[in-house]
Amino acid sequence: MTKSAMPDPTLTLRGAALYRGWLVPEAQARLVAEVRAVVAAAPLFRPVTPSGRAMSVRMTSAGKLGWVSDRRGYRYEPRHPDGMVWPPVPETALGVWRALVDGGRDPDCCLVNFYEPEARMGMHQDRDEADFDWPVVSISLGDEALFRVGSTSRGGPTESAWLQSGDVIVLGGAARLAHHGVDRLRPGSSRLLRGPGRINLTMRVVT
Ligand SMILES: O=C(O)CCC(=O)C(=O)O
Numbered sequence: 001m002t003k004s005a006m007p008d009p010t011l012t013l014r015g016a017a018l019y020r021g022w023l024v025p026e027a028q029a030r031l032v033a034e035v036r037a038v039v040a041a042a043p044l045f046r047p048v049t050p051s052g053r054a055m056s057v058r059m060t061s062a063g064k065l066g067w068v069s070d071r072r073g074y075r076y077e078p079r080h081p082d083g084m085v086w087p088p089v090p091e092t093a094l095g096v097w098r099a100l101v102d103g104g105r106d107p108d109c110c111l112v113n114f115y116e117p118e119a120r121m122g123m124h125q126d127r128d129e130a131d132f133d134w135p136v137v138s139i140s141l142g143d144e145a146l147f148r149v150g151s152t153s154r155g156g157p158t159e160s161a162w163l164q165s166g167d168v169i170v171l172g173g174a175a176r177l178a179h180h181g182v183d184r185l186r187p188g189s190s191r192l193l194r195g196p197g198r199i200n201l202t203m204r205v206v207t
């Protein structure tokens with residue numbers, strides 16, 4: 001489903017396409033304002049893993065479905081843990097998806113991850129979706145983050161790059177199920193947000 005005439009990425013990390021500075025600073029600022037509206041409607045929460053460990057990232061979602069994790073497992077839900085439906089996907093994020101993904105379908109979920117300076121995300125696969133032909137499109141805002149990509153199987157070689165504000169990553173094709181994670185932030189490397197930290201928006205087709 002990925003566009004045949006997809007623009008050339010700046011670089012690839014084990015098949016993951018990195019588009020450096022896809023969003024110009026004005027678009028980044030607009031998207032931050034849109035994310036603030038999402039968080040006002042559906043507050044950030046700190047998920048726990050099925051084994052009961054609190055994640056270091058806080059999150060919320062926009063779209064028809066939101067990704068949640070608790071003692072019952074990882075899954076998508078039509079409502080926030082506090083009961084409200086998820087707000088619409090920010091227009092600026094939808095624009096990124098539509099520019100990079102063919103097939104005439106918008107994402108079902110736009111996960112919003114908020115990283116405080118010490119937050120990280122362990123190596124994992126995005127595999128709670130029904131159809132892996134649709135890519136995952138992920139936008140970085142705020143402080144730089146060291147993003148690592150490995151293979152479909154656990155272990156093995158990895159490649160990493162510092163993601164900057166405005167960068168977009170597409171995990172598609174053979175890299176759709178690649179393990180990936182965020183090792184650490186570079187706090188204070190961006191002035192986009194009011195303080196240190198990073199926002200990541202991850203869009204996926206779920207059903
Ligand atoms: O923060 C990132 O860049 C990656 C986030 C991610 O992999 C996820 O939410 O599944």
Ligand SMILES: [Mn+2]
Nearest residue numbers: 124125126180
């Ligand atoms: Mn992921």
